[in-house]
Amino acid sequence: xxxxFRWIALLIMLLTxxxxxxxxxxxxxxxxxxLKIGMEANYPPYNWTQTNANNGAVPIEGSRQYANGYDVKxxxxxxxxxxxxxxxxxxxxxxxxxxxxxxxxxxIIAGMSPTAARRKAINFSQPYRKSTFVIITNKNSKYxxxxxxxxxxGAKLTAQQGTLHYGLIKxxxxxxxxxxxxDFSAMRQSLTAGTINGYVAEDTEYESFxxxxxxITAINLNKMSGFHxxxxxxxxxxxxxxxxxxxxxxxNKVLAGISNHQRQQMMSAAVKQQPQIKTKxxxxxxxxxxxxxxxxxxxxxxxxxxxxxxxxxxxxxxxxVSIVRTMPDPTKTGNRWLLNFCKWLLAVYVEVxxxxxxxxxxxxxxxxxxxxxxxxxxxxxxALVIVSINTGAYLAEVIRGGxxxxxxxxxxxxxxxxxxxxxxxxxIILPQAIKNCLPSITNEFIVNIKDTSVLSIISVSELFFVGxxxxxxxxxxxxxxxxISMIYLIMTFTITRIFNLIExxxxxxxxxxxxxxxxxxxxxxxxxANN
Amino acid sequence: xxxxxxxxQHLQKSYGDHQVLRDISFGIKQGEITTIIxxxxxxxSTTLRCIxxxxxxxxxxxxxxxxxxxxxxxxxNAYRAKVxxxxxxxxxxxxxxxxxxxMIGQELVLxxxxxEAKQIAxxxxxxxxxxxxxxxxxxxxxxxQQQRVAIARAISMNPEVLLFDEPTSALDPEMVGEVxxxxxxxxxxxxxxxxxxxxxxxxxxxxxRILFIADGVIAEQGTPAEILDHPQNExxxxxxxxxxxxxx
Numbered sequence: 001x002x003x004x005f006r007w008i009a010l011l012i013m014l015l016t017x018x019x020x021x022x023x024x025x026x027x028x029x030x031x032x033x034x035l036k037i038g039m040e041a042n043y044p045p046y047n048w049t050q051t052n053a054n055n056g057a058v059p060i061e062g063s064r065q066y067a068n069g070y071d072v073k074x075x076x077x078x079x080x081x082x083x084x085x086x087x088x089x090x091x092x093x094x095x096x097x098x099x100x101x102x103x104x105x106x107x108i109i110a111g112m113s114p115t116a117a118r119r120k121a122i123n124f125s126q127p128y129r130k131s132t133f134v135i136i137t138n139k140n141s142k143y144x145x146x147x148x149x150x151x152x153x154g155a156k157l158t159a160q161q162g163t164l165h166y167g168l169i170k171x172x173x174x175x176x177x178x179x180x181x182x183d184f185s186a187m188r189q190s191l192t193a194g195t196i197n198g199y200v201a202e203d204t205e206y207e208s209f210x211x212x213x214x215x216i217t218a219i220n221l222n223k224m225s226g227f228h229x230x231x232x233x234x235x236x237x238x239x240x241x242x243x244x245x246x247x248x249x250x251x252n253k254v255l256a257g258i259s260n261h262q263r264q265q266m267m268s269a270a271v272k273q274q275p276q277i278k279t280k281x282x283x284x285x286x287x288x289x290x291x292x293x294x295x296x297x298x299x300x301x302x303x304x305x306x307x308x309x310x311x312x313x314x315x316x317x318x319x320x321v322s323i324v325r326t327m328p329d330p331t332k333t334g335n336r337w338l339l340n341f342c343k344w345l346l347a348v349y350v351e352v353x354x355x356x357x358x359x360x361x362x363x364x365x366x367x368x369x370x371x372x373x374x375x376x377x378x379x380x381x382x383a384l385v386i387v388s389i390n391t392g393a394y395l396a397e398v399i400r401g402g403x404x405x406x407x408x409x410x411x412x413x414x415x416x417x418x419x420x421x422x423x424x425x426x427x428i429i430l431p432q433a434i435k436n437c438l439p440s441i442t443n444e445f446i447v448n449i450k451d452t453s454v455l456s457i458i459s460v461s462e463l464f465f466v467g468x469x470x471x472x473x474x475x476x477x478x479x480x481x482x483x484i485s486m487i488y489l490i491m492t493f494t495i496t497r498i499f500n501l502i503e504x505x506x507x508x509x510x511x512x513x514x515x516x517x518x519x520x521x522x523x524x525x526x527x528x529a530n531n
Numbered sequence: 532x533x534x535x536x537x538x539x540q541h542l543q544k545s546y547g548d549h550q551v552l553r554d555i556s557f558g559i560k561q562g563e564i565t566t567i568i569x570x571x572x573x574x575x576s577t578t579l580r581c582i583x584x585x586x587x588x589x590x591x592x593x594x595x596x597x598x599x600x601x602x603x604x605x606x607x608n609a610y611r612a613k614v615x616x617x618x619x620x621x622x623x624x625x626x627x628x629x630x631x632x633x634m635i636g637q638e639l640v641l642x643x644x645x646x647e648a649k650q651i652a653x654x655x656x657x658x659x660x661x662x663x664x665x666x667x668x669x670x671x672x673x674x675x676q677q678q679r680v681a682i683a684r685a686i687s688m689n690p691e692v693l694l695f696d697e698p699t700s701a702l703d704p705e706m707v708g709e710v711x712x713x714x715x716x717x718x719x720x721x722x723x724x725x726x727x728x729x730x731x732x733x734x735x736x737x738x739x740r741i742l743f744i745a746d747g748v749i750a751e752q753g754t755p756a757e758i759l760d761h762p763q764n765e766x767x768x769x770x771x772x773x774x775x776x777x778x779x
Contacts, residue, residue, distance in 0.1 A: 414624070
């Protein structure tokens, strides 16, 4: 009976082991030498990503890329005066507030407006820019000549998800509010493709988009009668964590020292410096590989690492969980209670991680741990843990199914020989169960390759995240995503072939040799003695 | 009755309200061949499966050399190793080849060395005529061949008693003979055997004693001549009558 509980102990060790591993890095948000700035690095001209340090770009934490833009220029001014080195933490828009409140970043400088809702969560500095709101539409569109708000009747409009721009569409009577989009790249693409008639943005977005597409125009909303924007919302401010008044005061002091004229100059410089489409007359594919080949390769590596480690670790977790969950009831009452409790816990684990999206798990674990326990997880390690735990929950059920599906006769024959439950499992049942589960495990591996793309929520630079960055810089949406999808296909196809080979190998040869000479193993005396 | 190695005392087995075994009591002597016959659903297989505890009896006692194995704290795995079992569906380990099937129990349960286990396995495979097939997997063998390997696997454990649960029922008719021949050969070595079978002719030729089990009780028991030629119990008579009618 003891040996059965060895496995439970091992499982607990494994779980606490991963917990220890992840708690190994204490928070260093208070470290004074660097000033961590959160931004999308994907919202020109405020902020964008570039592959070199030109035009005074600032390194992006945890990558070989750099960020630049109006926000970065402001951040550098603040860093200079506070004598702190500026580092950009590239963060998805929706991840900015949790990153700030959990201490992963010191400031949000991301073209963010200080709305009332946001003010509840964080503090804002004085504005560092006042915006003009426009509708960006095609020059030849009938909405391009709109003079009053009601002229947008019937227009299909959208704006960025989670921004106040999206709410502004309600002020245009009769306009059709389409689903909000993730970023400006997607909206530019939709406008070009004609799926929307326009989108709400600031004049800076028009300034920058204009350089890429000459067929667009902007209609100023601020001047139309009836258009109302809360002054707070027409401005962009710097986000500071509540309670950090010292930093807030310092930031305000720096901002007060930058004149309107200087601000305008910085914005013009940013518009000029932002990534342009290079109109070289070479093949777009060669061009893309030349500029972004390294990034893509890095993304492929990260995706494979996540899927491989996630599937292997998930397999081990799933194996242990399924072994415990298929243990027969021990005879002693105390042991039975303990085992049933463990089984219940594991059932909860499986249900929770199977029943929630991995994207949500990633956000909850990555930001939650930082916020409540003040532990700053390394992004890659967090991603590996999340994929492993998630895969473990699925594979636990797959392997449990394999164990249950093994014919009862195999258990009985092993029992009849006097094998213990553990001996039966390791020598007879699991080898058969795992072999039968292999197609499902392959499936899980392939799902992992693709589904790790949702980990872009915690800004892990896997293939999809890299693809999004490239698309937003090069504006070659179709080409970029086409290349990315081909790479996914090649990866999944290759893995399928490898696993098919393994399956074939495990199935064994259908041929066997008759071993007539093996008779010699028995000695002549044995021939006489009978059992 | 001093040389009895195993005795069932008032054995009962119920599944919920359904009582399969009502009251089964009999002893097994060293070297004795006991055959259990009877109608389907009467409790033959359940009796056998209770002997090596694949089914947990709900009442009564199983005594081995006078000791009750159903008492708490008895080492059941050690007991099971001494009671071999041959199944209707052979149940060879599908992830092992023929030789490994005959070695694994010896190595894991009896803690024999690999060399010793292999020697014993080879010897027994030779006895059942399966030595040339040691590298084959169960799926590559015919039913009769699989059953002969299963017998070699069981006797490799040097059991005190070997139980056979309808060992030929799942076989094609032309394979029945090879398995029965192996069993006969085993019987001649003095191995204690308990056989559940529908092969009445075989039972007659091999058995020291025949039990007729019906409706969860031993309806009648005695020598093959007593039971098969001069049955006293009405149920036995009816069963044998039906059997002879259907046989030809």
